[in-house]
Amino acid sequence: MLSPAEARERCEALIDRARRSGADAGDAVYVGNSSESVSVRLGALEDVERSESESIGLRVFVGGASASIGSTDLGDGALDELASRAVAMARLAPSDRFAGLAPQDLLLRGAIPDLDLDDPAERSPAQLRRLAEEAEDAARAVPGVTNSEGGGASAGRGLFALATSHGFSGAYAASSHSLSASVVAGEGSTMQRDYAWRSTRHAADLLSPEAIGREAGERAVARLNPGRVKSAAMPVVFDPRVAGSLIGHLIGAMSGAAIARRASFLLDRDGQKLFDGAVTILDDPLRPRGLRSRPFDGEGLPTSARKLIDAGRLGGWLMDAAAARQLGGQPTGHASRGSSGAPHVTAGNVVLQPGSVSPAELIADIAEGVYVTELIGQGVNSVTGDYSRGASGLRIVNGELAGPIAEFTVAGNLIDMFAALTPANDLEIWRGIDSPTVRIDGMSVAGD
Numbered sequence: 001m002l003s004p005a006e007a008r009e010r011c012e013a014l015i016d017r018a019r020r021s022g023a024d025a026g027d028a029v030y031v032g033n034s035s036e037s038v039s040v041r042l043g044a045l046e047d048v049e050r051s052e053s054e055s056i057g058l059r060v061f062v063g064g065a066s067a068s069i070g071s072t073d074l075g076d077g078a079l080d081e082l083a084s085r086a087v088a089m090a091r092l093a094p095s096d097r098f099a100g101l102a103p104q105d106l107l108l109r110g111a112i113p114d115l116d117l118d119d120p121a122e123r124s125p126a127q128l129r130r131l132a133e134e135a136e137d138a139a140r141a142v143p144g145v146t147n148s149e150g151g152g153a154s155a156g157r158g159l160f161a162l163a164t165s166h167g168f169s170g171a172y173a174a175s176s177h178s179l180s181a182s183v184v185a186g187e188g189s190t191m192q193r194d195y196a197w198r199s200t201r202h203a204a205d206l207l208s209p210e211a212i213g214r215e216a217g218e219r220a221v222a223r224l225n226p227g228r229v230k231s232a233a234m235p236v237v238f239d240p241r242v243a244g245s246l247i248g249h250l251i252g253a254m255s256g257a258a259i260a261r262r263a264s265f266l267l268d269r270d271g272q273k274l275f276d277g278a279v280t281i282l283d284d285p286l287r288p289r290g291l292r293s294r295p296f297d298g299e300g301l302p303t304s305a306r307k308l309i310d311a312g313r314l315g316g317w318l319m320d321a322a323a324a325r326q327l328g329g330q331p332t333g334h335a336s337r338g339s340s341g342a343p344h345v346t347a348g349n350v351v352l353q354p355g356s357v358s359p360a361e362l363i364a365d366i367a368e369g370v371y372v373t374e375l376i377g378q379g380v381n382s383v384t385g386d387y388s389r390g391a392s393g394l395r396i397v398n399g400e401l402a403g404p405i406a407e408f409t410v411a412g413n414l415i416d417m418f419a420a421l422t423p424a425n426d427l428e429i430w431r432g433i434d435s436p437t438v439r440i441d442g443m444s445v446a447g448d
Helices: 004-021 076-092 125-140 209-222 240-253 256-260 321-327 359-363 414-419
Strands: 025-041 044-062 065-071 145-164 169-185 192-200 232-238 281-284 306-310 349-352 368-376 386-397 400-413 421-423 438-446
Touching: 004 025, 004 044, 004 076, 004 145, 004 169, 025 125, 044 076, 044 125, 065 076, 125 145, 125 169, 125 209, 145 209, 169 209, 192 209, 232 240, 232 359, 240 306, 240 349, 240 368, 240 414, 256 321, 368 400, 386 414, 400 414, 414 421, 414 438
Parallel strands: 232 368
Antiparallel strands: 025 044, 025 145, 044 065, 145 169, 169 192, 232 438, 281 306, 281 349, 368 386, 386 400, 400 438, 421 438
């Protein structure tokens, strides 16, 4: 994998070649990744993997049309061919009046922010194996755990570089460290499985393998002997590990491209109140060591913190340059890139801010409800907001958790669900999208 300086040089060299081949403008992206992972099962080594990849992509604009092309060969000859082929493709492509680079006056200028994303510490395969074994051992030690699907540990590093023909050039590296365990509780037809995991930029920030294993084991045992729930309209409480998916649906609907296509359930709702006035959702791509942190976006624009939801109100669309032109706005620094194709929109580190009550207080007045710990399937219509997903979790009876349940469906419409959402105060920040426990009243639960 190249160094940041080398990656920038390769991108700049590719842009120079594209201009000499006849491109009016263009940008080049380098993406490099290396990773090593070890998995164990029942105390024995099961798998060791190491992977390395690097690729470079070029997007050119010729006479109002554009084309994108990528290659894993970074040699001078390959770059020459890549540039000439991309320009030839663009000359055959239809014109697109919205395509183009981001506005030059909005590009990131000056020093690239240091977000402490790259951990210099490296872990050997032996160290990764030891961590995986410790996580699995802790999970298997939980009373009621009868089998294991394994423990795993991994470490990796990625590099992203971008150069544009109108003055931007930058690169940054980011490391990753992950640890997981997945085990089975019970016997025969009553068996249940569950898992736990953590992923961080720095190895020192990982939860201990003992804590991860214990969480996996306790979750699996808590699912034993599930009952059934009767179909009814009732309050649904989402565990933090699944509550973030609700925010993910919001982010997808806020994409400027979806709004421009008129394919979002948030269409014509910009500035409207979607949540209770106490609800605020923050997007912070500049958080040090954040899993989704980045100092600049996929078009060379600076990233910055913003409120996606401010006191319950929708705070505007997330737009790359093309969507901004379609919608008559400005790009928001949310463009993301791979080594080929046009930019698309992604958010940074997103956090649903905590409420003022504990999870116990949140469910205290629920006579009959469900507490969801796992969601199954993809039953969400991004155009209408209709929501229907399989689930498992726990019953809530008279304000208390009352035993595991499975094979039920929770359904509603995301607009109605957002309006009824109440967050608890148990926020922990360690994922890319973080949420406390949330309660949504009036959902349809389909069981027996």
